Amino acid sequence: MRMWLVFVLLLWRVDVDAAPTTLSPVEHPVEHAVEHFDHIITNGYPATLGQAPYIVGLLMRAGAAGSWCGGSIIHHNWVLTAAHCTDDMDSTTIFYGATRRTEALFSVNVSAEHIIQHPKWPQSIGNDIALIRTPHVGYWSLVNKVALPPLSERHNSYVDAMATTCGWGSTSDGSPLPEWLQCVDLRIISNQRCSRSYGRLPASVLCVDTPDGRSICDGDSGGPLVSHQQPPTLLGVTSFSDASSCSSVAPAGFTRVTAHLEWIKEVSGVAY
Template identity: 65%
Template sequence: MQLKLKLWFICLMWTVVGIRNVLTGALRDHIITNGYPATVGEVPYIVGLLVREGNLARWCGGSIIHNNWVLTAAHCTDHVTSVTVYYGATRRTQALFNVMVNSGHIIQHPDWPASIGNDIALIRTPHVGFWGMVQKIELPGLSERSNSYEQFTVKTCGWGSTYDDSPLPEWLQCVDLAIISNEQCSRSYGELPDSVLCVDTPQGRSICDGDSGGPLVTKENHKLVGITSFSDAESCKSAAPAGFARITSHLEWIKNVSGVSY
C-alpha cells in the first residue's frame, strides 16, 4: 500500500499514503481518542511543548529523561524558532512551571527526515529538579536493544484529539494498548524500518492530532519504549495501527548527544 505522512511545512522524501503525522495545525491541541483521564501526578514524566515557528504555534508532547533533557518527535521541531516546555501539567493550561528554549537547544536525529523511524529529537533544557509531580522516565538499558517488546502492554498519554477535528480540550488523557510486530503493522502501511514500533488500536483507541512527541511507556516496568509519530491518514479512530519511533533503535544516539544511558 502506498503511504503518506503529513508533516508541518515539510515534504518528506519518504512518500507513503495511509499514514498521517499526528501533528496538524497551529495550536491544535487535542486528546487521545477513546482514552481515560489521567489522575493528577499519574504521568509526571510528560511535558507539553508549545512549539513556535515565527508567528505560528503548535502543540506537541515530550518525555523528561534527565534533569536537562526532554525527548520528543523530530517532526515537532522542524523549522522551529523556540519551544516552551510545560512541566507538571495534568490540565494543559495549568502547568506547575515552564521554560523556553530557542532552536539552538534542539537536536534532531541526523537521519531525519530520510526515514520515518528517525522521528526523534532531543531538547536541552535548564536544570529541572525532580519531585512527585515532575520526574524522569527511564529508557531501556543498552542490553535491551534487541527487545522487540511484542505483546507488551503499554500506555501512551497526551493532549491530542478525542476524535477527528475535535474542539480544544484541557485534561491529559491516556490509553493502554499492546505492541504488535512490524510485520503485522506493515500490512496496513507497507514495509517499515525496524526503528518504527507499532501498537494495535482496538475500538478506535489510538493517538491523534496533537499527541505527537508524547511517551509510550511499558506498564510492567515503566520504561520509555516509543515516541508518538504517526497514525492512519483516514481517521484517528481507524483500526490501523499507530506508529512510534522505537527508543531501543536510538539508545546510542541518545547517549552520544545527552549522556543519558542505562
C-alpha cells in the same frame, strides 16, 4: 495494501497567543478534578493526577505560527520528542507538571540551538526523534523523568507487551485539544503486522494495535509510549497514524526508543 506514505504526523497547529499559561499548584488546586471528566478518548481514560509526571507539553514556535506536541523528561536537562515536531522551529516553550493542559506548574523557553534532531531525519520515518536541552529541572511527585530502556534491551521487540500512551491530542478527528490529559493502554504488535497497513517499515518503528478506534491523534506527536513494567520505561515516541482517521483500526506508529539509545547517549550522555 496501503503504503506508509498515507500516515499522518500528529502535531497540532495552534495560535501562539492561545498558549497554555504557567500557574502555580497553590493557585489552582486540581487534586480532585479528575472525577469530573468523562472518558473522552474512545475507550481510553483521563489521567489521574501525577500518573505521568514525565510528560511535558511543547508549544513549538516558528515565527508567528506554532504547533502543539508532547515530550518526555529523560534527565534533569533533557526532553525527548518527535523530530517532526521540531522541523523549522525557532523556539519552544516546555510546560512541566500539567495534568490540565492550561495549568502547568511552570514553563521554560528554549531556543532552536538547543533542539537536536536525529541526523538522519527526515530520510526515514524511523528517525522521527529529537532531543531538547533544557535548564536544570528538579524532580518531585508531579515532575519526574521516565526511564529509558537499558542498552541490553536494544534488540527487544516488546511484541505483545502492554504499554500506555498519554497526551493532550484531539479526542476525535478535528476536535479541539482537551483540557485534561488523556491516556490509553495498547498492545505492541510486530512490524510485519503493521506493514500490512503501511507497507514496509524500518525496524526503528514500533507499532501498537488500535482496537475499537483507541489510538493517538493530532497533538499527541512526540509524547511517550511507556511500558507497564516497574519502573515505567519509555519504549516509543508518538509519531504517526492512519491519515484517513484517528479512529481508524489501522495501527498507530511510534519511533522505537531502543533503536536510538546509542544516539541519545552520544548527544545527551543519558544511558542505562
